[in-house]
Amino acid sequence: MSFSQGLSGLNAASQALDVVGNNIANSQTVGFKSGSIAFADVFAGSQIGMGVTVAGVNQNFTDGVLGAGASSLDMGISGNGFFRMTDSAGRTFYSRNGQFKSDENGFVINNQGMFLNGYQATGTPPTIEAGAPVGPIQIPTGQMPASASTGGTMKGNLNSDETAINTAEFPFDPAESKSYNNVTQVDAYDSLGNKHTINVYFVKTGDNTWKAYSSDTTAPLRDADGNPVYQELELNFDSSGQLTTNPPQLNVQSSGYNGADPLDFALDMDGMIQQGAETSMNSPSTNGFPPGLMNGYSVSDNGQIIASYSNGQKQLLGQVVLANFTNPGGLSSEGNNCWSETPQSGQPTIGVSGTGNLGNLYGGKLEASNVDLGQEMVNMIVYQRNYQSNAQTIKTQSEVLQTLVNLR
Template sequence: MSFSQGLSGLNAASQALDVVGNNIANSQTVGFKSGSIAFADVFAGSQIGMGVQVSSVNQNFSDGVLGMGNSSLDMGIQGNGFFRLTNDAGAVFYSRNGQFKQDENGYVVNNQGMFLTGYQATGNPPTIQPGAPVGPIQIPNGQMPARASDAGSLKGNLNSETEAIDQTDPANAFDPSNNKTYSSVSQMDAYDSLGNKHTVNIYYVKTGNNTWKAYSSDATSPKLDDGGETLYGELDLTFTNAGELTTNSPNLNIQSAAYNGAAALNFNLDLTGMSQQASDTEMGSPTTTGYAPGLMNGYVVGDNGQIIASYSNGQSQLLGQVVLSNFTNPGGLSSKGDNSWAETPESGQPSTGIAGTGNLGKLLGNRLESSNVDLSKEMVNMIVYQRNYQSNSQTIKTQSELLQILANLG
């Protein structure tokens, strides 16, 4: 019987050394989770055991150290969760290895060619729609289309000491070509539907104590296509004796004629932030929506898994958002090699969502999670299992010697 005991011990120690060897071999594998072996004794209807057996090989899903990544698409997970991947056949796998790249079609894939999944941003500007399906994320390589300006705002101060202009006199009727008919002027940029840049002038005319008029004129495309009159926006501004704007809905309309085939500009400039004080007339930087087309300069992965691209027109936009999946029992996942696991009945069904929500951990861009193998611990385990192997072999040797002695007695 001691032969079988010793043999079972040799087999168990050998498998334990295999686990240790696999851990050491993968000590530099990104996202690798170390394994540990569990033993169980064997009894067969007697008080003397029949030896040992391997009951399971468990994986340790504790976090590895996060280090710097090597590319814009490298990602690391801190806490619970796995990257959700699919292959060409649509089978779903899970991984902690955040080494990703683009394939020839712009899809984000790992080194084995499996697709990273998440929410794809759509529309102009791109956004993630509520209820969007989870699927492979694709990074478009085309230019960012132009967006027409459809809103804007301007804050500033109008000098209360400015001399008023009597507009009841026909000679003082507003004329942008005659600087005697307005008190000051400022400029702002706007973009039409094709991305043409328009320079818009805003003229300010003091008409009396605490009253002003604002006019707008598109200097780039001021006249109608038939050469008709110039298009102007006009707004009355009224201030309190403390210099606060009291005009209801202080929106100055910005209009233009069609330009180079684009739709005409037509949006409102919000002047809510205007004031009137006894100091120089000074306008802050205007803000407007809209931009020219642009080529992609690059992209980054934000800490919540958003993939954001930057463009030559100074704009940035959302391309997609990576999702994470977690399981009630990660130890029940089935290892599939290539740093991936698959769902099993023991693991339970995945809970999938955005990083940092629910029980999902954080997702960090330009980071990689190193293997969680503790080399010092593995070296100690290797020595222990090696001695265990030698000890079991010694019991076999001793049993053999005892049998030889009994044979000689015969």
């Protein structure tokens, strides 16, 4: 019986060394989770055991250290959760390895060609709709289309010390500088992305009273006789210089330009004041923009993939989802740093970073292996001594049998 006991011990110690060797070999594998061996004794209806068996190899799903990634699509998870991926056959896998890249079609894949899953942004502007399906994320490589200006803001101070203009003598005319006190420019864009320069003229007509006029200098609006048409707004201020006009919106209109739709929107002037200081405007702006080419993309800390464009705009492309299990230890190891669902793991819970029992996802980070090299070296020494000790029991039993055989 000692032979079988010692042999079982040799087999168990050998498998334990295999586990240690695998841990050490993967100590630099991104997202790798170390394993630990579990032993169980063997009895066969007697008080003396029959040896040892390997009850299983358990995986340690504690976090590895998050370090800087090398790619704009690198991601790391802190806490519970796995990346959800599908292969070309539609099979689903889970991983903690956040090394991703894009393929020739713009799909986000890992080094084995599996597709990273998440929510795809759709619509104009792209958003993630409630109830959107979970599937492979694709990064569009085309040009970002132009967006026509549909609104804008203009805030600032009008100098109360300015001299009021006699509008009867000098009716408003952009070509006559004596007919207005100040002029400010704001850029706008039409439906084709053509840039329009809008001039806003301010005319002081009396104490605490001004008029604002808008004119599109790129494609001026004209009447049936070809005369320019200007939009105007009366601005009234109280004795403290606060605007009392309601609503304080100056219309901006233009003619069509190079085939684009005419501009027709309002500049919100809420926040304009009148004080005894130099007239100044605080960066007037509109919400339109020209077309743009993609400069690159990055992953935010909530898993959103956001692209930046040459027109200065950013756009949501998709959002990575995470999956978690009631019993991660029940997952089946599939190699390539991947696991698959089993009845023992339970069904996955799918969601975005930081929700429910899911951990946090960080863009530009990678999770290192959680292997403790110091502990593994100690384990290796222990299992080596265990192997030697079991070999010694076999040797001792052999010597005892040899003694019996030699009896005369």
